[in-house]
Amino acid sequence: MSETATDAHFRETQRFRQPWLWGLLLGVTLLVGGSLYVEGASGPGAAIGLAVVVAVLVLFAVAKLTVEVRDDGVRIRFFPLHLSARRVPLGEIERAEAVEYSPIRDYGGWGIRWTGGGKAYNVSGSEGVRLDRRDANELLIGSQRADELEAAIERARW
Structure with a gap:
């Protein structure tokens, strides 16, 4: 299907x-x-x-960042760097929280950014959803609709 x-x-x-x-x-x-x-x-x-x-x-x-919340997890695709979406299974997510952040100060800029404790995907703005994962790696997903993204992740998790 x-x-x-x-x-x-x-x-x-x-x-x-x-x-x-x-x-x-x-x-x-x-x-x-x-x-x-x-x-x-x-x-x-x-x-x-x-x-x-x-x-x-x-x-x-x-370049475009596409984020989807589905029954099997959160899918992130940063085209053209990702030819297929990266998936974070819902079971790996301990907490999702809408946050404000500074792309430059907190992550060193925009795009796909790696930090000591995780990774960030951001394109513009200063809002996103931080996912605390069971493996202790943090994932930040930049979003123009951070509150909606957080709510959708929480609904899908339960």
Whole structure:
């Protein structure tokens, strides 16, 4: 049987939409591209440099964090880095709590972040749900709807 979005107790997809981030990425792209053009740079080095900058721009454009709460657990997929969702079984979750956090101070930025005590998935904002797991590893899931995510996890656990 195939699973559909209606099988989920909760589903949220987030993308990198911060204006400052896009300003920075576009600025770097224009700076690199413009300097290569003005200097008349050519050859493999210039092409590789521009390709790397454009690849980073495309990566941020297509990246998305999808979180679902289902009967079998919490599924997290950070496309294009995850080709399939990572699942946290509900039985591994001791507690779920909606929290406010500082992406830079607490986790060193956005994306998939590893800390001494666990991992964080965040794309934007400063709200999320912290999962305390039975293996003592913490997992933070950034969310624009943290209270709804926490409630859906708690409903699915019981």
